[in-house]
Amino acid sequence: MSVLLYNTLSKSLEPFRPMTSGVVRMFVCGPTVYDLSHIGHAKTYTQFDFIARFFRKSGYHVTYAQNITDVDDKIISRARELGVEPRELSARYEARYLEDMAALHNTSVDTYERAHDHIDDIVAQVQALVDRGHAYRLDDGWYFDLSTFPDYGKLSGRTHVEAEDSVARIDENARKRNPGDFALWKARKPGEPYWDTPLGPGRPGWHIEDTAITEAIFGPQYDLHGGAVDLIFPHHEAEIAQQEAASGKVPLVRHWLHTGLLRVDGAKMAKSSGNFLTIRQALDLADFRTLRYAFLSQHYRSSMEFNDVTLANARAARRRVENFARLVDPAHTDSAAALALVERTRDRFFTHLRHDLDTPGAVAALFDYIREQNRQDEPPGPAARALLREVDELFDAFDLEQPAGDDARIEAELTRRRELRAARRFAEADEIRDSLRGRGILIEDTPETTRWWHEKV
Numbered sequence: 001m002s003v004l005l006y007n008t009l010s011k012s013l014e015p016f017r018p019m020t021s022g023v024v025r026m027f028v029c030g031p032t033v034y035d036l037s038h039i040g041h042a043k044t045y046t047q048f049d050f051i052a053r054f055f056r057k058s059g060y061h062v063t064y065a066q067n068i069t070d071v072d073d074k075i076i077s078r079a080r081e082l083g084v085e086p087r088e089l090s091a092r093y094e095a096r097y098l099e100d101m102a103a104l105h106n107t108s109v110d111t112y113e114r115a116h117d118h119i120d121d122i123v124a125q126v127q128a129l130v131d132r133g134h135a136y137r138l139d140d141g142w143y144f145d146l147s148t149f150p151d152y153g154k155l156s157g158r159t160h161v162e163a164e165d166s167v168a169r170i171d172e173n174a175r176k177r178n179p180g181d182f183a184l185w186k187a188r189k190p191g192e193p194y195w196d197t198p199l200g201p202g203r204p205g206w207h208i209e210d211t212a213i214t215e216a217i218f219g220p221q222y223d224l225h226g227g228a229v230d231l232i233f234p235h236h237e238a239e240i241a242q243q244e245a246a247s248g249k250v251p252l253v254r255h256w257l258h259t260g261l262l263r264v265d266g267a268k269m270a271k272s273s274g275n276f277l278t279i280r281q282a283l284d285l286a287d288f289r290t291l292r293y294a295f296l297s298q299h300y301r302s303s304m305e306f307n308d309v310t311l312a313n314a315r316a317a318r319r320r321v322e323n324f325a326r327l328v329d330p331a332h333t334d335s336a337a338a339l340a341l342v343e344r345t346r347d348r349f350f351t352h353l354r355h356d357l358d359t360p361g362a363v364a365a366l367f368d369y370i371r372e373q374n375r376q377d378e379p380p381g382p383a384a385r386a387l388l389r390e391v392d393e394l395f396d397a398f399d400l401e402q403p404a405g406d407d408a409r410i411e412a413e414l415t416r417r418r419e420l421r422a423a424r425r426f427a428e429a430d431e432i433r434d435s436l437r438g439r440g441i442l443i444e445d446t447p448e449t450t451r452w453w454h455e456k457v
Helices: 039-057 073-082 086-103 116-132 208-220 229-247 279-283 290-295 308-326 334-354 361-372 384-393 403-420 426-438
Strands: 002-005 012-015 023-026 061-068 113-114 135-139 141-144 183-187 200-203 222-228 252-260 263-264 304-306 441-445 450-454
Touching: 002 252, 002 426, 023 039, 023 208, 039 061, 039 086, 039 222, 039 252, 039 263, 039 279, 039 290, 039 304, 039 384, 061 086, 061 208, 073 086, 086 279, 086 304, 113 116, 113 208, 116 135, 116 141, 116 200, 116 208, 116 229, 141 229, 183 208, 200 208, 200 279, 208 222, 208 229, 222 229, 229 252, 279 290, 290 304, 290 384, 304 308, 308 361, 308 384, 334 361, 334 384, 361 384, 403 426, 426 441
Parallel strands: 023 061, 023 222, 061 113, 222 252, 263 304
Antiparallel strands: 002 012, 135 141, 141 183, 183 200, 441 450
């Protein structure tokens, strides 16, 4: 069945139709490696990890590429502050970024492409723009001439920089032909990295890195480009202008997907606001499965609040699924009714995902199934286990393989604790609770029973 995706370019839901049937060539803007990656990066890259997993699960052959901006004004400025070489700084934080992605289980990227490794491709693309009359030279480098590309603004619906464009990297030069013209190649400055090229000694502008990289690995057109919504203007607008002007082929990308932004405690995340969280700090607050569930239970295009309540809700939802998974009896023979319930749930789950990757709807279908199955006289069996595993292939947010051998011992300890509480021997009952907590097992008392779960993985 077809997949419907919201296309930022058309601003509508469209059937996903890759250029080659059954093949997805997918690019997502990667980090500029001058500092530790933050929790907003975690949201974006986890959601695109899910998208790549979904396409593969749907039978597509996916090539997922991400760039690493390892030469840039921000890197040079930070390296100068720390008294290190820019290349040393970028290599350090590239390694940290890859460690963070591994810690989040974001494993879908096939190739990370560094700007440093594509200088020849960058120079060739700038030269093509020069040859086609889309670029001009000033004393500080080569600029893209926006007056030569009438389609500029077709992605975002605007052409002028606004105050909130915090990642714009606007290149200032009073002699630019048009206010929005942007640097393609920056002339050499003392103490900065540079390459000797036919364009003159210098280094790439920010926008040109992405299109030179994608042209090198995918050609001038490909299927899907993603990033956070704050990159739509001017960065992705500039990418369209560069590649379509250089190649003459339209469109650069068939489908543009953009993720919503993340806010921390109701405010935009910023170091100056004191609410800035790195991925590493977030992983101290919650394990990777809780973070993944928090991100993936939200629709990818929605903005998201990140706070203690968000994490608590994500933990509680995970526990419901994991507690249900512990009820599965793999030796049970599923009835026809149980098999039919699983199949209906699977159909609902994937129907939601095929409609613009509606993960909240898919999660709701899963919880509806758990409620319905819990009302049945028979225990969940192999079909339930297969469904949960299929869900987790995409979400990677549930611990479905908790050691079964410990369950009987834990239940025995909880039975003993209930007996002690009934006898009002609360201090001894609390010792059992604390012993379990020390082993990473938390318990919750309800009027009907005592539930337990493994807190950490």
